Amino acid sequence: MRTFECDYTEGAHPQILEALLRTNMEQMSGYGADPYTARAAEKIRQSCGAPDASVTFLVGGTQTNMIVLDLLAAPFEGVLTAETGHINVHEAGAVEFTGHKVIGLKHRDGVLDVDALDAYLAAFYADATHEHMVRPGVVYLTHPTEYGTLYTKEQMLRVRALCDRYGMKLYVDGARLGYALGCPENEIALSDLAGLCDAFSIGGTKLGLLCGEAVVFPKDAPKHLLSQVKRHGGLLAKGRVLGVQFDAMFTGRLYEAIGREAIRHARRIREILLSKGYPLAWESPTNQQFTILSDAEATALSKYVGFDLWGRRDAGHWIARFTSSWSTTDADVEELETALPQKTALTE
Numbered sequence: 375m376r377t378f379e380c381d382y383t384e385g386a387h388p389q390i391l392e393a394l395l396r397t398n399m400e401q402m403s404g405y406g407a408d409p410y411t412a413r414a415a416e417k418i419r420q421s422c423g424a425p426d427a428s429v430t431f432l433v434g435g436t437q438t439n440m441i442v443l444d445l446l447a448a449p450f451e452g453v454l455t456a457e458t459g460h461i462n463v464h465e466a467g468a469v470e471f472t473g474h475k476v477i478g479l480k481h482r483d484g485v486l487d488v489d490a491l492d493a494y495l496a497a498f499y500a501d502a503t504h505e506h507m508v509r510p511g512v513v514y515l516t517h518p519t520e521y522g523t524l525y526t527k528e529q530m531l532r533v534r535a536l537c538d539r540y541g542m543k544l545y546v547d548g549a550r551l552g553y554a555l556g557c558p559e560n561e562i563a564l565s566d567l568a569g570l571c572d573a574f575s576i577g578g579t580k581l582g583l584l585c586g587e588a589v590v591f592p593k594d595a596p597k598h599l600l601s602q603v604k605r606h607g608g609l610l611a612k613g614r615v616l617g618v619q620f621d622a623m624f625t626g627r628l629y630e631a632i633g634r635e636a637i638r639h640a641r642r643i644r645e646i647l648l649s650k651g652y653p654l655a656w657e658s659p660t661n662q663q664f665t666i667l668s669d670a671e672a673t674a675l676s677k678y679v680g681f682d683l684w685g686r687r688d689a690g691h692w693i694a695r696f697t698s699s700w701s702t703t704d705a706d707v708e709e710l711e712t713a714l715p716q717k718t719a720l721t722e
Contacts (some may be wrong), residue, residue: 376709377680378643380580381550381661381699386619387582387632393622394584397614404611405600406431411617417624418576418588423565428595431588431616432608435549436465438575438587441606443512444472445596446543446572451511454491456481458520460547475508483656484521486513488532495540513537516547517562518554522658527561534570544570549577549587553661556633560659568592578623582632582700586616632700636661639698642707647696651717655687661698666691671717678713 377383385391402408415429432438439461443453453469455462457478461469469476480490491513498504513533517525537544546567551574554560567574571592578586596602603609610616623629640661647654647665655664664684667675672683672692682695696710 375678375680376706378696378698378702378706378710379680379682381553381636381697382580384699384701386584387628387700389628390583390619390622393618394615397618402614404613405609406613406617408614408617410621411613414588414617414620414624417621418590421564421624421629422568422590422592424568424590424592426593427568428591428599429588430591430595430599430603431586431610431613431620432603433585433587433610433616434579435460435547435575435577435587436468437606437608438589439465439514439547440468440472441603441608442545442573442575442589443469443474443514444606445599445602446545447474447511448509449473450509452477452508453512453514454479454494454510454542455514456484456486456519458484459486459514460516460520460549461514463520474511476514477508477510481519484516484519484523485525485529486515486533488529488536491533492536495536499540510540510542512543512545514545514547516549517567518550518658518660518662521656522660522662522664523656524554524557524560524659525562527566530562530566530570543572546571546574548575550580550660550662551576552581552629552633553636554633555630556635556637556661557659576629578619580699581623581629583619583623584615586619588620633661636698636700636702639702639704639707643696643698643710646707646711646714650714652714655684655693663696663698665694665696667694668692675714679710 418429419427452475454477458481462476462478480487573591576588643663652665666687668691684693684695687693
């Protein structure tokens with residue numbers, strides 16, 4: 375049974391596996407001190423238009439967010455994010471484990487409400503007792519968001535301006551960044567992130583790598599970064615595993631090609647859902663498509679195709695997520711079209 379549950383159900387893109395096999399017997403220094411890691415970092419710097427950036431490779435998304443936010447925030451500072459932000463919902467309190475409170479604010483279809491952010495910061499510093507409160511130190515965004523939606527460049531610029539006004543850092547979690555870059559609607563390039571963020575990540579785990587996230591500090595990297603990563607348990611001895619994969623990913627524009635192809639399939643999934651009468655929960659231009667299924671529809675469809683139940687819409691309906699990825703094929707989408715019955719009044 376084909377599943378559209380998420381974008382990391384398979385192992386790795388064939389070109390990534392080939393690169394790992396081709397270099398498998400080469401002897402290299404550990405902890406990222408190998409030529410492939412150095413080459414991957416340089417390719418990412420070039421892609422971002424940030425020649426002086428520091429690029430570090432970590433294994434997974436939660437590990438990346440936890441380490442980066444702990445390095446960006448002072449011990450007495452918290453992290454502001456949308457209520458739906460990944461660190462606030464799906465990371466089991468990993469950021470709080472480092473001692474930094476996560477503060478959730480209003481959102482609009484997953485996008486942090488910039489007016490709510492502005493109001494929160496103004497109210498915080500207007501409070502005469504704010505020195506007794508958790509100081510907002512970092513704003514955390516995801517691009518795309520948990521809802522598959524995108525920030526506009528204007529929204530990102532407004533967030534940056536607020537960070538500058540209140541002396542905060544800006545971090546963008548790019549676990550699915552490749553799928554944003556593959557969207558015609560996307561306004562934010564890698565070079566924009568390099569110009570606006572204090573740090574951002576480029577996700578590989580969800581884009582066809584066995585594992586791996588690249589962290590970019592465009593200007594000022596934390597002091598003794600390697601030591602700090604190791605202190606957090608994030609330094610991989612066989613750093614080559616990450617370096618070889620990202621070197622292959624940023625060769626021949628593979629990263630961009632994977633994103634574009636997944637978006638093509640997501641557009642087709644969207645068309646199928648709408649043509650068969652299933653409403654969208656909200657508009658998402660990226661590789662995650664959200665629809666509304668009744669309890670009966672969800673139960674019946676789950677026998678033929680896999681998908682993710684995102685949460686309750688109401689007492690009798692689910693929000694269901696269908697996700698395309700680097701591995702999705704035309705045949706997979708056709709299988710979904712065949713399995714999905716036409717919606718009728720009886721199935722609502």
